[in-house]
Amino acid sequence: KQEVTQIPAALSVPEGENLVLNCSFTDSAIYNLQWFRQDPGKGLTSLLLIQSSQREQTSGRLNASLDKSSGRSTLYIAASQPGDSATYLCAVLYGGATNKLIFGTGTLLAVQP
Amino acid sequence: NAGVTQTPKFQVLKTGQSMTLQCAQDMNHNSMYWYRQDPGMGLRLIYYSASEGTTDKGEVPNGYNVSRLNKREFSLRLESAAPSQTSVYFCASNWQANTEAFFGQGTRLTVV
Numbered sequence: 001k002q003e004v005t006q007i008p009a010a011l012s013v014p015e016g017e018n019l020v021l022n023c024s025f026t027d028s029a030i031y032n033l034q035w036f037r038q039d040p041g042k043g044l045t046s047l048l049l050i051q052s053s054q055r056e057q058t059s060g061r062l063n064a065s066l067d068k069s070s071g072r073s074t075l076y077i078a079a080s081q082p083g084d085s086a087t088y089l090c091a092v093l094y095g096g097a098t099n100k101l102i103f104g105t106g107t108l109l110a111v112q113p
Numbered sequence: 114n115a116g117v118t119q120t121p122k123f124q125v126l127k128t129g130q131s132m133t134l135q136c137a138q139d140m141n142h143n144s145m146y147w148y149r150q151d152p153g154m155g156l157r158l159i160y161y162s163a164s165e166g167t168t169d170k171g172e173v174p175n176g177y178n179v180s181r182l183n184k185r186e187f188s189l190r191l192e193s194a195a196p197s198q199t200s201v202y203f204c205a206s207n208w209q210a211n212t213e214a215f216f217g218q219g220t221r222l223t224v225v
Contacts (some may be wrong), residue, residue, distance in 0.1 A: 029210045044216040051211055100171060101146060101214055105155035
């Protein structure tokens, strides 16, 4: 079964700290992996997309890595701010006959001022 | 610059009632998806449409039907709503498999 797991489920850090969110997936036959942010009561906002042939992507203070062989991705947030507080979701697009996006359960991040 | 638009934003149904959730995208995307999001469960795929004219079941299709009306529109129908279908529903789309997915703002559905 194609599954995506995110650890930890919740994380609280003081402002200014660097942090890493983890995502693991069970099937290495992926097209891409995408990280999203979701604010309470809102939709999902795409943060970074890593293609299966790439190892990492960067956008501002965010850096996402992908290791297909181990089935892992990390989202690194540098110099965290209270405005970074949200739920972070990773999603894997599997190819082949399925072509469907499978989500992890998310990590709820709280950055304390 | 609308992106993915879902209607309605909120809905309350009585058990047994039917309704259709509408989704439209203006990005000329080929693939469209319907998800539900429940506390502690994350987003689960209900149905998807890889291209116009095709639909396939996801993880939790029971109790739902879909229609890919044209390339822009992908609707989700509840024929006989049940309290277990109380959830937040999200529509998403992407151009092709290896491109970024975009999400609508969600429909919060309560079945009483």
